[in-house]
Amino acid sequence: MSRKHNFYAGPATMPLEVLEQLRDELVEYQGMGLSIIETSHRSKEYDALHNETIGLVKKLLKVPDNYKILFMQGGATLQFSMIPMNLLAGGKTADIAVTGAWAKKAQEDIKKYGTANVVFDGKANNYMALPKLKDLKLSANAEYLHICSNETIGGIQFKDFPKLAVPYVADMSSDILSRPLPVENFGIIFAGAQKNLGPAGLTLVIIRDDILEKSPDSLGAYLSFKTHVTKVKGKDGAEKTEISLYNTPPVFSVWALNKCLKWIEKMGGAEGMQKHNEAKAKLIYDAINASKGFFNCPVEEANRSTMNIVWTIKKPGLDEAATEALDKAFLKGAEALGMLGLAGHRSVGGFRASIYNACTKESCQALADYMADFAKKNA
Ligand code: PMP
Secondary structure, three states: OOOOEEOOOOOOOOOHHHHHHHHHHHOOOOOOOOOHHHOOOOOHHHHHHHHHHHHHHHHHOOOOOOEEEEEEOOHHHHHHHHHHHHHOOOOOEEEEEEOOHHHHHHHHHHHHHOEEEEEEEHHHHOOOOOOOHHHOOOOOOEEEEEEEOEEOOOOEEOOOOOOOOOOEEEEOOOOOOOOOOOHHHEEEEEEEOOOOOOOOOOEEEEEEHHHHOOOOOOOOHHHOHHHHEEEEEOOOOOEEEEEOOOOOOOHHHHHHHHHHHHHHHHOOHHHHHHHHHHHHHHHHHHHHHHOOOOEEOOOOHHHEOOOEEEEEEOOOOOOHHHHHHHHHHHHHHHHHOOEEOOEOOOOOOOEEEEOOOOOOHHHHHHHHHHHHHHHHHHO
């Protein structure tokens, strides 16, 4: 098989060696005579896998002891409503920085359960610039500040997370574990796994204990964060805490996450991923800059994402139809070279290269070379 250069925004490319390990171990797990995905989630084998995976997240992100790691389902989308249900019960207030399409979705759900106080709205400059988080005027009664650390469609990314008066609740769906983080400044971090951490089906939630304990009892079982941390009596009679084992966890996705985390560890952990991701992004931004305006990235330089790189083609004198034809030619040429997923999101058009953790430097180099060649022939 000749493997494609995969720039899809999610589900997205995974490390080849992880796919191969999953393939090799799918039918039989550790000599058990059955697959891990056929095994009870109450078995000692699954329990060991589950707890090891929690431990790996903690280690790689240096998560302090007063946080829990949950494996949820329902995508990041469920968290848009579950978080205000748990944190804003009784109509409390959350501050929110509206930085693009994904923050807007979160805002809509916050409004259903409490008050969304907008402390930044990027609309005036088309969501192409971000505020400095430490300069935001937070409201006195906010429970938290909602941010989307990386807007997947807009290609815009917060670079620093200074400690604020309230904790961040951060949607990190498209940049989780792509760099180190000061987890202690966050109340909740959540992320669908399907971009940086493996296949779809699992949402990682990192939540501070005191916030989790505040979940109201009025919520249905699955919807309350408290449900996902349960005290049970072990076989030896001793009490132990079970995390994300109240109901059946997404076992395949946990297994794949485990392997992706070990791969990240091998790549140098969060620090190693950051170096790798910055080097990859530089190849493509350099190709944009070198085209002298033929390729145009609208995002302010300081906030350009290392995960989702967006651009358009601009050629003076071309009408809309001719520009559209040139766009199509770009995508067709890319596809002929095995590059997939480069069309911009259907809501904005243009182009987007999603270069998550597992996207290789070779793929980014191939794209940068193609862009240079295309610009030379068409500018
Ligand atoms: N937030 C961000 C930043 C995203 O990129 C996405 C998915 N593209 C979502 C939320 C929604 O995630 P899910 O499909 O897992 O619900």
